[in-house]
Amino acid sequence: MNFGAIAAILTTLSFVPQAVKVIKTKDTSGISLLMYSMFVGGVFLWVIHGINIKDYPLIFANIVTFCFAVIILSYKIKYK
């Protein structure tokens, strides 16, 4: 069984319910601004790394994660 693929799908898509929750509730008080600032930066660098090594699953998974993490970060900044 390809645990790596399942792991990638789970960790990538896990940010969808969090993005949906902040959009619905605007409740971001418990969310760490520092976490999502670091995380968005890190995921962006994963995309760059993926491009450098031409690893398309890595690029695609991290672009998806990046989009949802940016949504969460922007709601955190807007709604503190």
Next chain:
Amino acid sequence: MNFGAIAAILTTLSFVPQAVKVIKTKDTSGISLLMYSMFVGGVFLWVIHGINIKDYPLIFANIVTFCFAVIILSYKIKYK
């Protein structure tokens, strides 16, 4: 420059400030239970995958992330 290593460090350590925040504030209302359930499962599978392919940085980074994600998940379950 090794973007992959920096990306790994940022995305791994980004869960530290979130863990510290939930421990200090116990404010988990805005945090998605589904996100952390999926994420903890996914990170666990990354560790298994890392063991299978004998990728020690992958194993180590995901064990660290797993520990902090489990803290966040347990506080979410305890403090809803």
